[in-house]
Amino acid sequence: MKSLHFTAQSSVDGMLARDFTVGGVPGVLWSPVSAADRAPLVLMGHGGGNHKKHPAMSGRAERLVDACGFHVAVLDAPGHGDRPRTEHDEREIAALFAARAAGEPEGPIVVRYNAHLAEQAVPEHHALLDALQQLPEIGTAGPVGYWGLNMGTAIGVPFVAAEPRITAAVFGQHWPHALAEHAKRITIPIEFDLQWDDEHLARHDGLALFDAFASPEKSLHVNAGKHKELPRFEADSAVRFFARHLGTVVEVRA
């Protein structure tokens, strides 16, 4: 079993941030500074072109650590953040930019490239969870959530479908083509985000992925706006979702 190797540590506003590697993959673990007892864990997956410490990640981590006292961990996805890009990465990114410049649909490229990254990232996430559960402040008994939109959904859906330790998940903003078959095997509570005016993802594709989950409890949140205009209150909603399902009372200002 791979172990975490901590490489750096800092703390800001009551939140401890520890950089680590696990099997050579860089990640970050955010925790309450004052955490004495064991606390639930949320794994997060970042979006395409971003990285483990992108503000979308650190902002969500801050909410989960502050409001819930949870631990939060994120890996750099393959080809992202502090990890090298392969020739395959470069080709796919060039294809994506070319499609964008030509006004052609990005979906087919994103779907195939993210599916390729997920093949590598899914086992890395199983190994991450193995390693995190060796830490005394996390352990093996507590509940674990997963939160990832966009590419974080492309990696997260096959990961969660194969990972019985995850008991609640927030997904969204991805296509059904490579993911629906995995989603059909997922039965845990799900919150799923879409943008009603997404310029990349057609409504029927987004709704089809939500439809595919076998979860008896699943909630779809759709907001007016384009792909990148997901409202901030959806992050608060996700935090409340995890608080409800991972077992901690939370108070979030409206």
Added chain:
Amino acid sequence: MKSLHFTAQSSVDGMLARDFTVGGVPGVLWSPVSAADRAPLVLMGHGGGNHKKHPAMSGRAERLVDACGFHVAVLDAPGHGDRPRTEHDEREIAALFAARAAGEPEGPIVVRYNAHLAEQAVPEHHALLDALQQLPEIGTAGPVGYWGLNMGTAIGVPFVAAEPRITAAVFGQHWPHALAEHAKRITIPIEFDLQWDDEHLARHDGLALFDAFASPEKSLHVNAGKHKELPRFEADSAVRFFARHLGTVVEVRA
């Protein structure tokens, strides 16, 4: 202008309930017992076959009064609660029960019957708001919300489309046929509830009504489950929505 005539008063757990009539229509006004200053107001509309004090109404009122310090008012819809049924009411209700017994779609009957009730109920709601704003604890300056699902949406959408004093609304679970044209004139923030496995309302119909609202901020919440299985956490979500838009900080337990 019609005035409120208070007819009875009780208080339970810090919430004052005052029965009233306005232009002969019976209603109830729930308020914080300790309300000294003016506070925002939420008008609610009850579902078909229910009445102003149905637990779905009093439960939501309790959340709004307790968590936000708001006033909450509900009228009995025409033919509902303490109001007499007309021959037309009796015929439509018989038609609805017959369709249900025969396993035929209820939608066409509900759509036409609710549209008929809305013709009468919409002016009653304008008069209600006029009368409530004469009360010193409400006044004309504060923000006003509207919250009604099912028949409460059938009455609420045409009401809100014609009522500039309403600044935020929660709707859901109704057909677009009689409502979409009204919804196209609504631009205030909207939260809209649907059930993914609604046995009466087809998905495309529910989504079409959500789509029709012109609001730049609109959120759709869809949950797995049948028509009557709307999760309780959607009531908490609606309360947070009103707290956000009517201007009061709320803390709701997850």
